[in-house]
Amino acid sequence: MRALAVDAVPAAPALTEVPTPRPESGELLVRVAATSINGFDAATAAGYVQGMMEHRFPLVTGKDFAGVVEGATPDAEGFSLGDEVFGVVTKPFLGTGSHAEYVTVPVAVGVTLVPAGLSLADAGALGLAGTAAVDALDAVALKPGETVLIAGATGGVGAIALQYAVTAGAQVIATARPGAETDFVRDLGGQAVQIVDYTGDLAAQVAGPVDVVLHFAGDGAALAGLVEKGGRLASTLGFAPEADSEITGTVVMATPTRATLDRLAADAAAGRLRVPVTRRYPFDDAATAFADFGAGALGKLAIDVA
Numbered sequence: 001m002r003a004l005a006v007d008a009v010p011a012a013p014a015l016t017e018v019p020t021p022r023p024e025s026g027e028l029l030v031r032v033a034a035t036s037i038n039g040f041d042a043a044t045a046a047g048y049v050q051g052m053m054e055h056r057f058p059l060v061t062g063k064d065f066a067g068v069v070e071g072a073t074p075d076a077e078g079f080s081l082g083d084e085v086f087g088v089v090t091k092p093f094l095g096t097g098s099h100a101e102y103v104t105v106p107v108a109v110g111v112t113l114v115p116a117g118l119s120l121a122d123a124g125a126l127g128l129a130g131t132a133a134v135d136a137l138d139a140v141a142l143k144p145g146e147t148v149l150i151a152g153a154t155g156g157v158g159a160i161a162l163q164y165a166v167t168a169g170a171q172v173i174a175t176a177r178p179g180a181e182t183d184f185v186r187d188l189g190g191q192a193v194q195i196v197d198y199t200g201d202l203a204a205q206v207a208g209p210v211d212v213v214l215h216f217a218g219d220g221a222a223l224a225g226l227v228e229k230g231g232r233l234a235s236t237l238g239f240a241p242e243a244d245s246e247i248t249g250t251v252v253m254a255t256p257t258r259a260t261l262d263r264l265a266a267d268a269a270a271g272r273l274r275v276p277v278t279r280r281y282p283f284d285d286a287a288t289a290f291a292d293f294g295a296g297a298l299g300k301l302a303i304d305v306a
Contacts, residue, residue, distance in 0.1 A: 003100035005284045007057040010047035013061050013099070014289050015283075021096045021104045028079055028105050029071030032243065032305045034124025036064045036096045036277075037293040038156065044094055045290070052107030056095030061290075063088050065098035065105070066114060066124035066306070076107045086123035086265070087111035088131060088256040097288060101305060106184040112261040117269030125277050129156035130264040132216075132254040137164055139234040139250040140212045144169030149206060151198065151223050153189075154181045156300040157236060159276035161214055162189050167272065173206060179211050184298045188276065202226065215239055224249070277302045 001020045011015055023029045041061045043049055066086035069079050079085065089098050090110035096103065105111045114123050136157070142148055152158040153174035165172045166189050175198040176185045180197050196205040198218060198222045209228030220239030229246040240255050241249040267273035276299035281289040283305045293301050 001101040002283070003015050003058075003060040003097075004062065004290065005060045005099075006045055007058050009045060009050055009055065009059070011045060012287070013045055014287050016058065018058050018060060018100070020102050023071055023073050023076065023104045025073055026075050026105060026106050026108060027073055028069050028076050028085070028111065029068040029112075030065060030085060030105060030125075031070045032065050032098055032101055032103055033120040034066045034122075034302060034306075035062050036125035036129075036156075036300050036302045036303055037289055037297075038063055038128045040128065041097075041099070041290070042294055049094065054093035054095075056093055059095045060096035060097040060100050060103075060215045062103070063101030064124055064127045064129075065089060065103050066120040066126075067103075070102070072107075078107055079111075079113075084120060085111050085112040086114050086120070086127060087261050088127040088254075090256060099303065101283075110256045110261075112258045112265065115265050118265050121280070121302065121304060122268060122275040122277065123265065124305075125156070125302040126264055126275050127212070127256055127261060128254060129300060130160050130273075131256040131260050132157045132252060132262050132294040133161035133164060134264065135254050136214050136216075136234040136236060136252045137161060137168075139252055140171050140214070140232040142168050142212055145171065146211040147171040147173065148212040148214060149173045149175075149210045149223065149226060150214045150216070151170060151175050151218040152214075153185050154298050155216055156250070156276060158214070158216045159184075159188055159299050162193070162271065163273055165214075166190065166193065169299075170212075173210065175202070181298065184276075184278070186273065276300050280304055
């Protein structure tokens, strides 16, 4: 099969031929229709994850997937051949990723059915970013009326968290540079969202402590300094406040349970959540999508595989 892969890290992924994976115990074989680029994929190719997880080469990148079940082991229960599914590749090693024509995924975590009303193209860009956004919001238990600062609102995770925070009735402050980034955030969040330029003096623009910070980009320590005593901060970037800090910090490791994926899918299918895809690429241009992500992109960059 064709796949976006590297033979070592750090390296720029390229389309190449690799063996089609075979499902192991408790796994499905999915013919991939759509996928997308995430920060984790970029970190993997750059070598930042080396030493943290086993790497199996040639290493096929990719976490998000949406497609059709074409095979399964006898113990992979709950799904049938021909089912449309989506989710996040969740394995203890890296190598058999979703930037490929086929992917194997365990049924225990990271996969669910695609509901009516949600396209495979959108589902393929929803799993990891959506899970990270939901898990971060769950960690801070955001309440109506509270003020939340979303640092990294223009990325895939931030763009989804922004929508949920607005729906929750919070007072939302989002970071974005003037121009295209501000337009993107405004389109998703509406006029009620306060937009601050992260290249300027954030403290002056925020003008007062906030109840909650969602740290998806930027300097975690500086952002923590904007949280009022007793407030909360959730970070997907591994930042935790000092132990003697007067705020509660949570490092979020996105866990794509079936319940979380079902929630995301239902919200997207019903129109309550927009999957923030800003550009789609044919599979032949998958390497270009990867490079474009590294150069900076708004929202999600999606890849149509089939």
